[in-house]
Structures are given as structure tokens and as C-alpha cells.
Amino acid sequence: MREFIDGSTAIVRGALDSGCDFFAGYPITPASPILMAMMRELPPRGGVAIQAEDEIASIGMCIGAVMAGARALTATSGPGMSLYSENLGLAIMGEVPLVVVDVQRLGPATGGATTVAQGDVQFVRWGTSGGFPIIALAPSSIADCYRLTRRAFELAERFRCPVFLVSDKELNLTTNTIEAGEAGGVGTPTASAHAVPALAPVGGDDLVRFTGSTHDERGFLTKDPRKVERLNLHLAAKIEQHRDEIELVEADLVPQARTLVISYGVTAGGQREAVRAARRTGHAVSSLVIQSLWPVPERALASALHGIERVVVAELNQGQYLREIEKLAGSREVVGLQRIDGRLLTSDQVLEAIV
Amino acid sequence: MSPAPVTVTPLSTYRNDTPYPFCPGCGHGPILDRLNEALVALGRDPHEIVLVSDIGCSGLSDQYFDTHAFHGLHGRSLTYATGLKLARPSLTVIVIMGDGGTGIGGAHLLAAARRNLDLTVLVFNNFNFGMTGGQHSATTPAGALTSTTPGGHLERPLDLCATAVASGATYVCRATSFDADLGRRIGEAVAHPGFALLDIWEPCTAYFAPRNRLGKKATTELMASLGFERGLMHQSEAPEYGAVYRAAARGVSAATSVASTLIEPRFRSSLTRPFRLVLAGAAGGRVGTAAHMLCRAAILSDLFAAERRDYPVTVKTGYSLAEVVLSPAPIEDATVAAADALVVLSPEGRAQAAPYLSRLVSGARIFALAGIELTADERRVERLDPSAAPRKLPSDVIATTMVAAVALRLELAPLAALRAAAEGEGDPARMSAAIDAAERLASAP
Numbered sequence: 001m002r003e004f005i006d007g008s009t010a011i012v013r014g015a016l017d018s019g020c021d022f023f024a025g026y027p028i029t030p031a032s033p034i035l036m037a038m039m040r041e042l043p044p045r046g047g048v049a050i051q052a053e054d055e056i057a058s059i060g061m062c063i064g065a066v067m068a069g070a071r072a073l074t075a076t077s078g079p080g081m082s083l084y085s086e087n088l089g090l091a092i093m094g095e096v097p098l099v100v101v102d103v104q105r106l107g108p109a110t111g112g113a114t115t116v117a118q119g120d121v122q123f124v125r126w127g128t129s130g131g132f133p134i135i136a137l138a139p140s141s142i143a144d145c146y147r148l149t150r151r152a153f154e155l156a157e158r159f160r161c162p163v164f165l166v167s168d169k170e171l172n173l174t175t176n177t178i179e180a181g182e183a184g185g186v187g188t189p190t191a192s193a194h195a196v197p198a199l200a201p202v203g204g205d206d207l208v209r210f211t212g213s214t215h216d217e218r219g220f221l222t223k224d225p226r227k228v229e230r231l232n233l234h235l236a237a238k239i240e241q242h243r244d245e246i247e248l249v250e251a252d253l254v255p256q257a258r259t260l261v262i263s264y265g266v267t268a269g270g271q272r273e274a275v276r277a278a279r280r281t282g283h284a285v286s287s288l289v290i291q292s293l294w295p296v297p298e299r300a301l302a303s304a305l306h307g308i309e310r311v312v313v314a315e316l317n318q319g320q321y322l323r324e325i326e327k328l329a330g331s332r333e334v335v336g337l338q339r340i341d342g343r344l345l346t347s348d349q350v351l352e353a354i355v
Numbered sequence: 356m357s358p359a360p361v362t363v364t365p366l367s368t369y370r371n372d373t374p375y376p377f378c379p380g381c382g383h384g385p386i387l388d389r390l391n392e393a394l395v396a397l398g399r400d401p402h403e404i405v406l407v408s409d410i411g412c413s414g415l416s417d418q419y420f421d422t423h424a425f426h427g428l429h430g431r432s433l434t435y436a437t438g439l440k441l442a443r444p445s446l447t448v449i450v451i452m453g454d455g456g457t458g459i460g461g462a463h464l465l466a467a468a469r470r471n472l473d474l475t476v477l478v479f480n481n482f483n484f485g486m487t488g489g490q491h492s493a494t495t496p497a498g499a500l501t502s503t504t505p506g507g508h509l510e511r512p513l514d515l516c517a518t519a520v521a522s523g524a525t526y527v528c529r530a531t532s533f534d535a536d537l538g539r540r541i542g543e544a545v546a547h548p549g550f551a552l553l554d555i556w557e558p559c560t561a562y563f564a565p566r567n568r569l570g571k572k573a574t575t576e577l578m579a580s581l582g583f584e585r586g587l588m589h590q591s592e593a594p595e596y597g598a599v600y601r602a603a604a605r606g607v608s609a610a611t612s613v614a615s616t617l618i619e620p621r622f623r624s625s626l627t628r629p630f631r632l633v634l635a636g637a638a639g640g641r642v643g644t645a646a647h648m649l650c651r652a653a654i655l656s657d658l659f660a661a662e663r664r665d666y667p668v669t670v671k672t673g674y675s676l677a678e679v680v681l682s683p684a685p686i687e688d689a690t691v692a693a694a695d696a697l698v699v700l701s702p703e704g705r706a707q708a709a710p711y712l713s714r715l716v717s718g719a720r721i722f723a724l725a726g727i728e729l730t731a732d733e734r735r736v737e738r739l740d741p742s743a744a745p746r747k748l749p750s751d752v753i754a755t756t757m758v759a760a761v762a763l764r765l766e767l768a769p770l771a772a773l774r775a776a777a778e779g780e781g782d783p784a785r786m787s788a789a790i791d792a793a794e795r796l797a798s799a800p
């Protein structure tokens with residue numbers, strides 16, 4: 001049994017199967033199908049979906065709802081991500097578990113509304129003031145859209161922070177064939193997202209004091225340097241100290257390979273076909289698809305780099321993840337394979353760069 | 356054993372012991388004292404109350420109450436309040452914001468008033484930004500001196516109450532921090548089952564009041580000179596958004612649109628390698644339907660299929676393009692760099708088809724609706740003329756007819772698979788007629 005489905009639908013299913021019961025969003029191509037699906041799906045299930053007056057309100061409503069005990073999702077694209085920025089900081093500071101889908105389109109500004117790009121990779125990492133770490137996952141297939149949405153909810157609740165699902169126009173809107181069950185939709189999902197204790201909600205038995213200001217353990221504003229430092233170290237350490245747990249890659253390594261090709265998101269499709277084609281003609285090439293973009297999966301990268309002399313980093317921007325790889329690659333040759341004309345890197349282009 | 360009876364003792368105060376941090380004479384403290392009185396009079400469980408504070412000196416307010424507290428970003432308190440109330444309707448949600456926050460978050464005020472969600476907004480209106488040093492705000496009167504209007508303010512003040520009324524708020528009242536009945540008014544606003552706004556005028560003793568000599572008496576006089584009404588300006592009954600939302604949700608069909616539509620392969624295709632097609636047609640010409648039909652027919656024939664769409668931002672005009680990949684193995688690369696077949700369905704698709712014409716694989720097939728001129732060698736173009744059918748085909752199935760005919764000529768999927776797939780795409784009778792026509796077209800010379 002097979003299914004013909006797009007990434008957007010897989011993300012919506014992943015959210016619903018994770019117990020998501022609140023969605024607020026503002027229409028924007030190519031993220032609107034998620035908003036429209038949630039508007040249909042949540043109310044009959046007893047949840048709430050709302051089209052807000054703007055993106056600032058979308059994420060604000062989600063943060064409020066989460067603090068009242070809901071499990072929330074929002075979805076947008078580049079221009080909306082810009083408007084999310086300040087509230088993303090609030091979610092970091094207030095330790096709000098929230099899943100944010102960025103369906104990337106070509107930027108800057110309005111850019112290409114119906115055109116693909118992977119230009120927000122550094123933006124999601126550094127998109128709010130203060131420079132604190134966040135978690136970002138990048139689905140590389142339709143099955144990933146489902147699986148990583150579920151993982152995003154688990155991570156958001158475990159680490160109580162915003163988790164980005166960094167997708168793109170082609171992944172969300174291209175329909176493809178998968179085997180039944182690869183993107184949920186069959187049977188009752190296991191409630192793995194509930195494995196961690198929920199936060200104490202506003203309206204619950206404990207009085208909750210939520211604040212976006214620097215605060216002490218009881219939620220009162222403070223300037224006491226010891227308490228300020230403790231809070232800030234905690235916000236970073238809870239993610240940094242669990243990098244191994246967050247790390248997620250698809251490693252397809254061959255011991256004799258001297259070349260390693262790395263990509264993420266929709267670009268991984270062309271990469272997988274190119275690697276297969278290269279091996280058919282006798283070229284030993286290793287392949288790494290990065291599914292947890294942030295924090296950078298350093299452990300997986302270190303083992304993938306073992307024995308490698310040349311690294312090719314394929315992406316639809318001007319080398320945003322290339323610079324992360326360069327930091328870890330030592331003296332190896334690292335080359336970027338990039339496209340920013342609104343088109344995908346094809347398997348032929350990747351093949352040419354790796355053989 | 357029956358549970359022990361619970362006795363509810365109303366709280367004598369909702370304040371904690373921390374003293375206010377405000378400047379001497381600042382209006383914020385007295386307003387908060389009146390809020391406390393109102394809460395005591397209402398006697399609600401503090402676990403059911405959340406104070407949502409904005410930013411500014413007024414934004415510090417939530418820290419002095421033993422209720423739930425939510426201190427968010429400048430101007431955005433209404434958005435958090437909306438999320439809190441929608442997710443937990445039993446909460447009493449009280450928003451405290453300054454005139455500064457009300458100004459920067461103006462869009463939220465309009466939207467929240469229009470929704471009539473059961474929220475209470477207390478605007479601590481001191482005509483300037485207290486916290487940042489006395490700059491002008493949306494409510495600063497014309498001519499007033501502030502740290503950013505040293506020669507007197509040039510803009511006219513926003514009438515918050517009139518704005519709220521015009522936007523649909525169902526309780527709107529203007530008061531001052533000096534009013535003896537302020538506590539009662541706050542209680543009334545909180546008890547009101549809908550969106551309530553109380554515009555409370557008060558002195559900022561650090562900046563606005565001394566600069567503009569705005570004491571108790573002058574505050575009242577200012578209201579009169581601006582022609583702004585005082586007291587309860589509007590109270591009405593209207594459906595409360597949360598209640599309306601939940602009632603509407605009960606009436607919505609529970610049929611999900613994201614459930615799996617599983618396809619069981621039961622036919623065979625002769626395809627043994629990936630095959631890439633481009634379908635170029637007109638917006639509104641059902642190119643998507645045709646592509647979807649072809650993909651489902653292929654999956655029914657034990658192939659894998661992927662469909663990538665491209666169209667201009669305005670969807671009912673111009674071109675509509677679909678790239679379709681069919682393959683015996685799962686498809687990772689759904690792009691069509693070089694096409695195995697190009698199908699031009701209408702004149703609008705011609706320009707989009709042109710780049711593909713220049714990079715076809717060798718031996719690629721080109722199909723076009725009769726009468727469309729292409730820059731290709733005419734001998735290579737296979738013309739399809741659905742109008743030659745004995746009965747005129749409805750225009751909305753022309754694309755499906757042509758694509759099905761191409762699929763048959765290229766032996767991508769058997770007729771039975773195309774018929775089964777087409778019948779799932781629309782009115783079965785019309786779709787069946789389309790497949791009949793495709794069968795004739797496929798065998799036409």
C-alpha cells in the first residue's frame with residue numbers, strides 16, 4: 001500500500017499525532033496550507049486554530065496558549081519569521097515549548113513567494129537578540145516531515161524551548177509517493193510526546209509567574225549578577241549539554257570513501273540519487289544528511305569526516321552551513337555546491353561535484 | 356467515604372507584601388489598589404486569575420499580586436491574553452498596559468475588540484512613556500511637552516475609548532486614578548462577559564505631570580477640553596468569541612482532510628527506468644488535476660510518482676506547470692532537468708515549455724494541442740486534437756484527456772489504471788468520458 005502526499009500534510013499529521021491542540025498563524029505562501037489544514041482539523045477535535053491579525057499576534061497567541069497548558073504549533077515563511085523574532089526571544093526566556101515551522105522561500109524581503117531556497121538556516125539560529133541556542137530540525141523527505149514534526153514536539157517539551165522545523169516550498173508542496181505508514185495516518189499514534197512532564201500551566205494548582213525579563217527562580221525580576229548569570233547559563237546549558245541526544249543525521253558512509261557530501265532538507269533528495277549513481281560507477285562516496293541543523297551535530301560530523309579528504313556541502317544559499325562544516329573540517333578541502341536561482345540542485349549537479 | 360466539605364474563604368487581599376516600585380505620586384499604585392479592591396469584591400479564586408502585564412512602569416504591576424502572572428513584550432499583551440483565554444476559557448484574564456503599549460500594539464486592540472473575547476483591558480494612561488524617560492505616546496495631547504516634543508506635540512491624541520467602541524468592544528469606560536468609584540468600575544469591567552476596556556487617566560509624576568502641570572483638576576479639565584467623554588461610554592451584549600468558537604466547532608464536520616488515502620497497486624506498467632514529464636498549460640486549465648490523475652494511475656500500476664507544481668502568484672491567469680516524475684523506485688530527486696516528454700496543453704504553457712524544449716533527453720517525445728506553434732521541429736511534434744471527439748468535451752477535462760492519451764501512447768500506465776485514477780479526480784461520468792476520448796486520441800494517427 002502506498003500514499004501520494006505532500007510535506008505540508010505530513011507536518012500537519014505529525015502535529016496532530018503529537019497532541020497539538022493549538023495553532024495560530026497568518027497566511028503566507030508557502031506555509032498557508034498548514035494554516036488552512038489546522039483550521040479544518042483542530043476545532044472538531046476540541047482544539048483551537050485561529051488566523052491572527054499578524055505574525056506577531058500568531059506567535060504571541062501560541063505562547064499564551066502554551067502557558068495555559070496547550071501544545072502549540074505555528075507556521076510561516078521568511079517575512080513572517082522576521083516578525084516572529086522578538087517573541088522567539090520571549091519563548092527562549094520564558095522557557096516555552098513551541099514548535100515553529102519555517103517553510104523557507106527565496107529572500108530577502110518578499111523575495112520569491114513561490115520559489116524555493118534554504119536561506120534561513122543561519123536566521124533561525126540567530127534570529128532573536130541575545131544569541132542563545134535554539135533547536136532546529138530539517139526534514140529531508142516527506143516521511144521526515146512527519147517524523148521530525150513529532151520529534152520537534154518531544155524536544156520542545158523536554159527542553160522547554162522553541163524548536164524550529166526548517167522546511168521549504170518544494171518539500172512542503174511537492175507531492176510524492178511513500179509507503180503506507182511512513183507519514184502516520186494509519187492506526188493510533190503512540191503518545192511519545194507525552195513522555196515528559198508538562199509545565200505547570202497558568203490556571204493550574206501552582207501560581208505561575210511568567211516573564212520575559214531576567215528573573216529569579218520564582219519568576220521575579222532581578223539584577224542580582226549571581227542570579228542573572230545562573231539563569232543565562234541555564235538557558236544555554238540545557239541545550240548544549242544535551243547535544244548528543246538532540247543530534248539527528250542520516251549517515252550513509254563507506255569506509256574507503258575520500259569524498260563526503262553533506263546536505264540537508266530538500267537538497268538531500270538530489271544528493272541521495274547522486275551518491276547512488278556515483279557508487280554504480282565505482283566511486284566510493286560517503287553521504288551525510290543533517291536532520292538536526294542546530295545545535296550542529298558535531299559528534300556525527302566528526303565520525304563522518306574520518307578518513308575523508310574532500311567535503312562537498314550542497315545547499316540552496318551562499319554557503320550558510322558550509323561555514324559550520326569548515327569549522328570542524330580541519331585541513332580537509334571543503335567546497336560548496338550552491339544554487340540561489342530559485343531552482344533545486346539536481347542529482348546531476350551533485351554527481352558532477354562528487355566524482 | 357464522601358469527600359470532606361470544602362469551605363471557601365474569600366481572600367482579604369490579592370496583593371502580596373512587596374511594596375510598589377513607582378515614583379511618589381505616580382498613578383499606577385492607586386490604580387492597583389483599586390484593582391485589588393475589585394478582586395476582593397469579586398472573590399474569585401486567585402488560581403483562576405491571570406494578570407497579563409505589558410512593558411513599561413505599568414508592566415511591573417503583575418509582581419505585586421498573588422495570582423498567576425504573565426509579563427510579555429511591549430504592546431503584545433493582548434496576544435498572550437488571547438492565547439491564554441482561548442486555551443483555558445475558565446481563566447479571568449486581566450490585561451494591564453500603558454498608553455505606550457496600547458499605541459505600538461494598536462492592531463491587536465482593534466482585532467481583540469472586534470472578536471469580543473472575554474478579556475479586561477486596563478489602560479494605565481499617563482500620556483507618555485514613563486519608563487523610557489517621558490517620550491510622547493499615542494495619547495499625548497497636541498501641544499504637550501515631552502522629552503521628544505520639546506516645542507510641543509504636533510499630533511492629536513488617540514481617543515482610545517472611541518476607537519474601542521468603533522471596533523466593537525462591548526464595555527468601554529473612561530476614568531481617572533483619582534475617581535472614588537474606580538474600584539467599582541474595574542469590578543464591572545472584569546465581570547462583563549466580553550471585551551472590556553477601561554481607559555484610566557493618571558499622572559506620571561516623574562515626567563508628564565510636572566512638565567504639563569497635569570494634576571487632579573487639570574486631568575478632568577483636559578478631558579473636557581479635548582471633548583472626550585467620561586464614565587461608562589458603552590455597554591452592550593454581543594456573542595463572546597470563545598463561546599461562539601466552541602459552539603461553531605461543534606457544528607463542523609469531523610471528517611479529516613489529512614487522513615491517508617492508501618493506494619493499492621493492482622496494475623502493471625512497462626516502465627523500467629525513471630521517466631520525467633513536463634505538463635505546461637493554462638491557469639484554471641486543470642493541469643494539476645491531470646498531473647494528479649497521471650500520478651495516481653502510475654501508483655496504481657506499481658510505480659512511484661512525484662508531482663511538482665509551478666504557477667504565477669495570481670492563480671487564475673497565465674500559466675500552470677507540472678513536473679511529473681514516474682519511476683519503478685522511490686523518487687528522491689523530483690526535479691525535471693531534462694524531460695523525457697513534454698506536453699503543451701494550451702497556448703499559455705508555450706513560454707514555460709520553451710526552456711524544456713532546449714534540454715530534452717535524446718529521443719524525447721513532444722506533444723501539443725493542435726494549433727499551438729512551438730519552436731521545435733514540427734515533424735517531431737505529436738499533435739493531439741481533443742475537439743475531434745464525436746461529442747464535445749467539457750473544457751475542464753481537456754487536460755486530463757490529453758495527459759491520459761499521452762500516458763497510453765507512452766505506455767506509462769494501462770487504460771484501466773488511468774480510468775480508475777480519473778474517476779477519483781472528479782465527476783465520474785465526465786472523467787469517464789475524458790478517458791474514452793483519451794483512448795481514441797491515443798490511437799489516432
Ligand SMILES: Cc1ncc(C[n+]2csc(CCOP(=O)(O)OP(=O)(O)O)c2C)c(N)n1
Pocket residue numbers: 409410411412413414429452453454455456457479481483484485486487492559
Ligand atoms: C519593542 C520595544 N521597543 C521599545 C521598548 C522600550 N520601552 C520600554 S517601556 C516603553 C514605553 C512604555 O510606556 P507605557 O506603555 O506608556 O508605560 P509607562 O511606563 O508609561 O507605564 C518603551 C518604548 C521595548 N521594551 N520594546
Ligand code: SF4
Pocket residue numbers: 376377378380381382383412413481485486558559560561562
Ligand atoms: S516614571 Fe512615571 S510612570 Fe514610571 S513610576 Fe515614575 S511616575 Fe510612574
Ligand SMILES: [Mg+2]
Pocket residue numbers: 411453454455479480481482483484485492
Ligand atoms: Mg505611559
